[in-house]
Amino acid sequence: MDASLYNARRRRNGLVKVVSVSATLVGLAWLAIILGVLLWHGFSGLSVSVFTEMTPPPGAAGGLLNAIVGSLMMTSLAVVIGTPIGILAGTYMAEYGRHDKLTVVVRFINDILLSAPSIVVGLFIYEVMVRPLGHFSGISGAVVLAVLVVPVMVRTTEDLLRLVPDTLREAAASIGLPRSLMIRRVAYRAARAGIITGVLLSIARISGETAPLLFTALNNQFFSTNLNAPMASLPAVIFQFALSPYKDWQSLAWTGALMITLAVLALSITARSLTATRKSQ
């Protein structure tokens, strides 16, 4: 009687262990399969012309230069707009308003914005920028991405400023440093690695964004650095080319997908190693 119960418990435990190991293997296998397929399809199309030529009409040879430039321009502009707002808001929450009602509300809303569907943000910017201006433009694409950067920066800035020991703040205050200087000269410096991590993570987050760009920057088959006109971006080009029936377009889409994935993985691994060294110090 007891022995059978004992055996049943052991069997169940063994079964669960097997299931749990295989679940992990399945998860890891997906990562391996996705990366493997990307490398397989994307690598064959990777050549110098990808970086030097424009997106081609169907059937012709070409590259992704205009899309790469467009993505870089909109991403950097988005970081330039979104980062200061995010850092300042995070500063308020961690430094001035630690026990405020406002901080609690902003943190809650910000966490929701952090995982809110980006396509809705795209519609929002379409309503407030594209419709009044009357046309799609690179600048509205950059603003969409900036709106997506803000929550990431708010979150990381607040978290990391809270990790700065209060003794540092007290030391700065005791030599008569005004609060704003204390924050800028002492607290920011102590949290610097973390804030850089936040910037890297937000770039990783926006560099693959596609849906919101479709209604704001649209796409552009030609080379353009005019922020007031439709602008190409890697994700939008991948979307268009992958769904097309042309083989050369599909292969360019794979190459673009490989580039984005490698960039995103490199960014997140760098960000991770930055915080890892900070923790071990």
Added chain:
Amino acid sequence: MADVAWQEQALELPDVGARARVLNKLRINDIVFRYLTRASAVFVLVMLGGVIVSLGIGAMPAFQEFGLGFLTSESWNPVTEKFGAAAPIYGTIITSSIAMLIAVPLGLFIAMFLTELCPLPLRRPIGIAIELLAGIPSIIYGIWGLFVFAPFLQQYVQPAIISAFGNIPVLSTLFAGPPFGIGMLTASLILAIMVLPFITSISRDVFEAVPPVLKEAAYGLGCTTWEVVWYVVLPFTRIGVIGGVMLGLGRALGETMAVTFVIGNAHRISSSLFAPGTTISATIANEFTEAVGDLYTSALIGLGLVLFVITFIVLAIARYLLLRIERRIG
């Protein structure tokens, strides 16, 4: 002594004006900086308000035209300008639910492996690898799903399922029809892969927060690993796990590009999971730039509003639950 003090005062006297100016500048800087940070914090709220108000205004014409019937009507005809959101809402909810049915057990088992079974040196690398899955942009899942996963399902998996369940009453309608490859089930499977890392990493974090004493006490009584997880860890972390699941659900509901590639964009409610369907986000992504006429655009923005309201509620519940467990752990 008095002389010296007097001399020092005399020396500093001409400086008093400059000193006051510097102090004044610092004080103004302080105030400006403080208000700048406060304004930025308020700006986060303004962004949320902006989203709701602008979508509300944009969706107004559609809601005026169709009323609440917009939410229940299945017709979607740009030519006759009849729009109803039932099919996309149905698709969104069904694909997300199936994705959660697959991803939640898988994620919990992985979290259990990482916290209870995994050898220590492997814990960090495996955890990071799973989290990297979360970093891969959704369009990558889309292109992979379209060119690799869907053909694979069409060729090998779907025919097998159709022939296996062909004679069983309920399952035969659920898995009916020709194997297209793309469709609701394919979209659900890809969504499951995409939300898996979120569920895994949050479950792992809350599992790790269980006080070791509790687990040690259970192990000391002779509990097996499974019994420790089932009777000690899970009850202790229930709220956090539910929060993580809701967070994953919020992601799945709003996921756009991966779904757009593989769902087939068909505006109908079909009983078969192999049939093409659509979701709210896929409809918007596919049709927005091609929408002619204000009513069409407005109907799409109305869909966006519906999506935002649904995800907002789900994410708000998720954050509330996670906040509660954070407070309890301290």
